[in-house]
Amino acid sequence: MDRFIMRVLVFFFLCMFFIIACDPKEVPMPDEDFELEAPSYFGSYNERIPEDNPITQKGFELGRMLFYEKKLSGDNSMSCASCHQQSKAFTDGKAISPGIDGINGKVSTMSLVNLLWAEKFTWNGKMETVEAQSTEPIRNPIEMHENFENAIQKLEEAGYSRLFQEAFESEEITEELIGKALSQFQRALVSSNSxxxxxxxxxxxxxxxxxxxxxxxxxxxxxxxxxxxxxxxxxxxxxxxxxxxxxxxxxxxxxxxxxxxxxxxxxxxxxxxxxxxxxxxxxxxxxxxxxxxxxxxxxxxxxxxxxxxxxxxxxxxxxxxxxxxxxxxxxxxxxxxxxxxxxxxxxxxxxxxxxxxxxxxxxxxxxxxxxxxxxx
The missing domain is CATH 1.10.760.10 (Cytochrome c-like domain)
Incomplete structure (x- = not known):
């Protein structure tokens, strides 16, 4: 009888180990590409997505969170969405927008719409990519006025490392990956049902x-x-x-x-x-x-x-x-x-x-x- 009980216990623990090992929550699964919906008359867009930054579901979700994350600003009061509000087609309704220190910028906030088909960014075209444009306002002393060392530390303390691991297979949070995540979200802002x-x-x-x-x-x-x-x-x-x-x-x-x-x-x-x-x-x-x-x-x-x-x-x-x-x-x-x-x-x-x-x-x-x- 003791031997029978021992076999049952061994079998039970083996089954538990197998179930835990195969739990999909614990097993990293490859991320799926984000499905963009865009009409053919907009033109093709696959070649406009950087090879090193495809839009994935996890990347999009992380980018969305970062877009609305106020911890990216120096005093935790502003996010990208402060000046790019969805109800106003990602503008803010102001002629010139002030940053966290109350200093006005020089130009009006541009709408973030159908960026996949855009070339050069900002009113004077100084930014060549969405990635570059996504991170510049964070460090800009007139806008969000935060350095990336502080911003990354705040994101780590808020538990973002896991989300970066899921999106980019790296728990290390970097300026480059922040820009990539923000860009994935913004490239997905397709307006095509007017x-x-x-x-x-x-x-x-x-x-x-x-x-x-x-x-x-x-x-x-x-x-x-x-x-x-x-x-x-x-x-x-x-x-x-x-x-x-x-x-x-x-x-x-x-x-x-x-x-x-x-x-x-x-x-x-x-x-x-x-x-x-x-x-x-x-x-x-x-x-x-x-x-x-x-x-x-x-x-x-x-x-x-x-x-x-x-x-x-x-x-x-x-x-x-x-x-x-x-x-x-x-x-x-x-x-x-x-x-x-x-x-x-x-x-x-x-x-x-x-x-x-x-x-x-x-x-x-x-x-x-x-x-x-x-x-x-």
Whole structure:
């Protein structure tokens, strides 16, 4: 009997060992790629994802947490999401945003949308990759004002090492891996279910005003022959951005004259011909991202349209697409004007509202994972 009991006990412990050893919670499993949903008319994107930083489910989840993590700021009061709020298409509704020390920056917060198809980042294009742009605000003394040694220590104390192990197979938290995780989350911020997208898919019938607005938006005017709003010359294709086929557009859109304009791209290239030229942003969700322009000078879309219609300032670097864009014949040297009718202005704005994607700004995958904790 003793021998029988001993065999039963041995068998029991062997079974327990086998169960524990095979517990999926204890066995590292390879991460699955994150499934991006993007329409074909946006263009291919696989080649735009760095080989050393593919988007994985664990990487995306870690990036989302870091995006909303206030411990990355010097006083634990700000996160990336402080200036990039989902409800405002990842902008903040301010002309210029202050950092943790109350110091204002120099430019308006750009929307984080469809970055997979963008080239160069920030208004003057100084950042070549999403990874570089993701970490720069953390150390920036005007923004989050934290050094990475302190930030990493705080993340380690908060238990993030396990999450980095799951995402990158390394418990060591580094600046590079923080940038990679943040980039995975941001590259997944795809907005593609606006009324305009539904229209392109044959799922929405635009109003007459929206149809006219679309035609005006994408039409370069030819005086006496073709009326247009001249918008699509810079805001290209369904993405309505300035990036196409590996080229990022930078334009001087007549905000100021030579004596008063900001440097723009010139701050990066040092070329005087680039003075006043800024990155052309996507207009996706534009109705949610006021105020407008790199310095947030226009509060409404109506003000923006008025600027392009009759508020252009002459300068030595004014974009040729604006100089040549008019619905009436103009003499050389005249102030460029579109000469839009009030109805045409309303129609263009109606089309711009078609670019609002309610699913994007309400997608729980992109929301604050700490929201419940912060509300308690």
């Amino acid at each position: 009324k305009y997208d539904q229209y392109l898919r044959g799922e929405y019938e635009p109003t007459q005003s929206e149809r006219r607005g679309e035609q005006l938006f994408f039409t370069h005017p030819i005086p006496g022959q073709l009326r247009g709003g001249n918008c699509g010359d810079c805001h290209l294709g369904p993405l309505t951005s300035g990036a196409i086929d590996g080229f990022q557009g930078f334009h001087n859109n007549g905000l100021d004259d030579d004596d008063n304009m900001d440097e723009g791209l010139m701050a990066v290239t040092g070329n005087p011909a680039d003075k006043g030229r800024f990155k052309t942003p996507s207009l996706r969700n534009i109705a949610l991202t006021a105020p407008y322009m790199h310095d947030g000078r226009f509060e409404t879309l109506e003000e923006v349209i008025e600027h392009y219609d009759n508020g252009i300032h002459q300068s030595s670097t004014l974009d040729i697409l604006i100089i040549e864009g008019s619905n009436e014949n103009q003499a050389s040297g005249d102030q460029p004007q579109l000469f839009l009718t009030e109805q045409e202005k309303d129609d263009i704005i109606a089309f711009l509202h078609m670019l609002t994607d309610e699913d994007f700004i309400n997608n729980p995958q992109f929301s604050n994972p700490f929201e419940d904790d912060e509300n308690n």
